[in-house]
Amino acid sequence: MIKTCIIGASGYAGAELSALVHRHSQFELAALYVSTNSADAGKSLGTIHPQFFNTIDLPLLPIDEDNLSALSESFDLIFLATPHEASHKWMNELCGKKAVIMDLSGAFRIKDKHKFAEYYGFEHHADKLLADAVYGLADWHQEQISNANLVAVPGCYPTASLTALKPLQQNALIDSTHFPIINAVSGVSGAGRKASLNSSFTEVSLQAYGVLGHRHQPEIADYLGTDVIFTPHLGNFKRGILATITVKTAANVSEQQITDAFQQAYQGNPIVRLRNSWPKIDDVAGTPYCDLFWKLDPKTGYLVVVSAIDNLLKGAASQAIQCANLRFGFESHMGLVN
Numbered sequence: 074m075i076k077t078c079i080i081g082a083s084g085y086a087g088a089e090l091s092a093l094v095h096r097h098s099q100f101e102l103a104a105l106y107v108s109t110n111s112a113d114a115g116k117s118l119g120t121i122h123p124q125f126f127n128t129i130d131l132p133l134l135p136i137d138e139d140n141l142s143a144l145s146e147s148f149d150l151i152f153l154a155t156p157h158e159a160s161h162k163w164m165n166e167l168c169g170k171k172a173v174i175m176d177l178s179g180a181f182r183i184k185d186k187h188k189f190a191e192y193y194g195f196e197h198h199a200d201k202l203l204a205d206a207v208y209g210l211a212d213w214h215q216e217q218i219s220n221a222n223l224v225a226v227p228g229c230y231p232t233a234s235l236t237a238l239k240p241l242q243q244n245a246l247i248d249s250t251h252f253p254i255i256n257a258v259s260g261v262s263g264a265g266r267k268a269s270l271n272s273s274f275t276e277v278s279l280q281a282y283g284v285l286g287h288r289h290q291p292e293i294a295d296y297l298g299t300d301v302i303f304t305p306h307l308g309n310f311k312r313g314i315l316a317t318i319t320v321k322t323a324a325n326v327s328e329q330q331i332t333d334a335f336q337q338a339y340q341g342n343p344i345v346r347l348r349n350s351w352p353k354i355d356d357v358a359g360t361p362y363c364d365l366f367w368k369l370d371p372k373t374g375y376l377v378v379v380s381a382i383d384n385l386l387k388g389a390a391s392q393a394i395q396c397a398n399l400r401f402g403f404e405s406h407m408g409l410v411n
């Protein structure tokens with residue numbers, strides 16, 4: 074068994090991960106951690122998230138920031154479901170030891186360290202680790218992930234967007250003079266468990282945010298290889314992302330070429346489902362799937378692709394499990410779908 078711990082286990086992504094590791098046949102859920110001074114330290118996961126009451130009753134241990142190296146020597150696999158700043162601060166101590174690290178934060182996703190101040194609000198100081206980190210887009214980077222000791226698990230919007238756009242880009246089906254336009258709506262769990270006015274029940278009403286400045290724009294652009302116009306929206310539902318993506322296709326691209334590109338990319342992949350109708354949030358909430366459907370307007374050459382995921386699963390925890398599966402030599406979907 075692969076001895077596994079989760080840091081940030083009391084958060085939304087960490088709790089989903091705890092459940093997935095708990096039921097995985099090859100990963101042993103050995104310990105759960107929260108921050109040193111966490112108000113939840115000492116409580117059990119089942120107390121904080123009662124859906125796990127009497128099933129995952131491991132205690133939430135306060136992490137000892139002075140002993141991260143020893144911690145990393147005592148596990149085979151560590152998931153960080155922590156804020157970007159915490160992952161960034163700790164990675165030097167955690168890396169290069171026994172444990173393989175899966176970081177769900179954005180601290181090691183984009184390669185240009187100068188962008189961190191602008192998009193994340195802190196200066197990046199871990200040049201070597203930033204260079205070494207592998208971007209964990211699990212349905213595309215299998216080989217790199219299987220050799221990585223630090224995987225930067227993608228953000229939720231980038232997962233939905235890249236899964237839809239990469240087959241088109243790889244097959245040169247996108248008109249390079251027009252940026253793809255991504256309009257995406259996320260459920261409120263995307264903002265994490267901490268209380269804030271913006272995500273409070275009475276305040277949330279469908280609204281765009283982060284317009285022309287969200288940190289997922291450079292992440293999508295880097296791993297797609299072209300700029301995009303990305304507009305996230307907050308919706309009044311708990312979980313899920315629906316991304317509606319408009320692409321100007323290259324000259325004379327046919328419906329068949331688009332279908333071929335998606336089938337070539339995902340046929341036989343049990344996680345990415347090529348649908349025959351427009352996906353809804355409810356089709357994917359609580360699942361590890363990414364559902365795709367598209368339509369080309371042959372008169373104008375504009376293509377609309379809709380991509381739906383659960384932000385906490387395919388957009389975070391289940392994609393992290395896909396990465397861990399690949400890294401330890403298992404099928405990517407092990408423990409996620411039968």
Ligand SMILES: NC(=O)C1=CN([C@@H]2O[C@H](COP(=O)(O)OP(=O)(O)OC[C@H]3O[C@@H](n4cnc5c(N)ncnc54)[C@H](OP(=O)(O)O)[C@@H]3O)[C@@H](O)[C@H]2O)C=CC1
Nearest residue numbers: 081083084085086107108111154155178263265266384389
């Ligand atoms: N929510 C989502 O849809 C997605 C989230 N992510 C990323 O995953 C990570 C976790 O997100 P999410 O679960 O939503 O966040 P939450 O706010 O729900 O949870 C954060 C977790 O980290 C712990 N934590 C907070 N500060 C520290 C610290 N300084 N040191 C150690 N632990 C700390 C929290 O517990 P405590 O404060 O009690 O210690 C909690 O367990 C973030 O980096 C987020 O950006 C990625 C993709 C999607």
Ligand SMILES: CC(=O)N[C@@H](CCC(=O)OP(=O)(O)O)C(=O)O
Nearest residue numbers: 177178179228229230259263264
């Ligand atoms: C609704 C909401 O607030 N969503 C989050 C994205 C969640 C995610 O993917 O997170 P990271 O890139 O932070 O890991 C946001 O827009 O900041």
